[in-house]
Amino acid sequence: MREVAERLGVGRAEIGAQGALALALLTSYFLLPTYQLTSTIYFQSVNGLGLEIDFMGHRTHLLLASSLASATMFAISGLAPIFWRSKYSLYLSTLAASLGTSLTFSTLVFRERYFSYNGFSILPTVDGAFYVRVPLTQELGPPLYLSAVLLGLTVMNSWTGGRWIPWGKEPLIDRVVSQVVRGDFVNALRRLAHEMGAEIEELEEGRLVVNGLEVTRSSPNLRSVDFFFPRSRGRETLLLGKERAILLDRRGVKVMSVERAVKHLASRMLETEVSKREAVRSEAESP
Incomplete structure (x- = not known):
């Protein structure tokens, strides 16, 4: 599930599961009844x-704002963490799922209040209503159970930050290497910098700078002269390919694996963060 979530751009399996559950809930919400009363006629x-009533082949539909609003809340609950990569999106999902579940129960209360009376079921007509009393069977539909599961899942994701599945978690370096091998060079380094709390400088033509190290990717548009004679003189350059990486520094040219290159970048990011913290500490201690 984790690999599928990453391919879809979701990022984590926990968030992917929440989005999939919200999609299943919305699909069942419009195709299956949340609550129903049935008899022979x-x-x-x-x-x-909203509400659907059928009496001896005569069918009546009643649109309810609470039903449509609850569907909107469930959609927000599933989509918010996918398009808004923040811990606050998890809180928003929990709030939306809570509102959606509350609106669903409000719809059920509305049905019980205005379409049921003293054992009779009410059949609305153009100029009034019929009171029908027949043996009825009550059933709760799948959407009601799915909404409860979605609410519990959003609470779990909010509580744990969307990191509670204990299996299938690759180390950060392995995930970044896999993304580089797939050709997603820029997003891979963005992920590495984000996870380590570091900053990277983005240049034109897909070039990045990490603590003075210019990183570029191997592509048909990259000329060898651009690598061995970089535009920024005196700057180390790292060429990332799908299988190998080449590092050009003052000591010469080194060929290394992609994994080793990613670890080298991680160490450079760590050096940058340590230097920043020491600078802040020095400023705080200075009179």
Whole structure:
């Protein structure tokens, strides 16, 4: 599941599971009843659009704002962490799932209040209503259970920061290497910098600078002269390919694996952060 989530751009399996569950909930919400009363001649159900009543083939649809609003809240709950990469999106998801579940129960309360009376089921007409009393069977539909599961999942993700699945977690270096090998060079280094709390400088044409080290990728558009004679004189240069990496520094040219190159970049980022912390500490201690 984790690999599928990363390919979809979700980032973590926990967030991917939440989005998939929200999608399943929305699909069932409009296709299956949340609550229904059934008999041989009478049928009443609550779904994502509102209330549906069928009496001897005569069907009536009633759109309810609470049902449509709850569907909107469930959609926000599933999509917010995917498009907004922040811990606050997890809190927003929990809030949206809570509101969606509350609105669903509000719809059920509305049905019980206005479409049921003293054992009779109400059939609305153009100029009034019929009171129908027949043996009925009550059933709770899958959307109600899925909404409860989604609410619990969003609470779990908010509580743990979306990191509670104990299996299938690759180390950061392995994940970045896999992304570089797949050709997603820029996003791989962005992820590495984000996870380590470091900053990288982005130049034109897909070039990055990490603590004075210019990083570029191997592509048909890259000429050898651009690598061995970089535009920024005196700056170390790292060429990342899908299988090998080449480091050009004052001591010469080194050929290394992609994994070793990523570890070298991680150490450079760590050096930058340590230097910043020492500078801040020195400023704080100076009179």
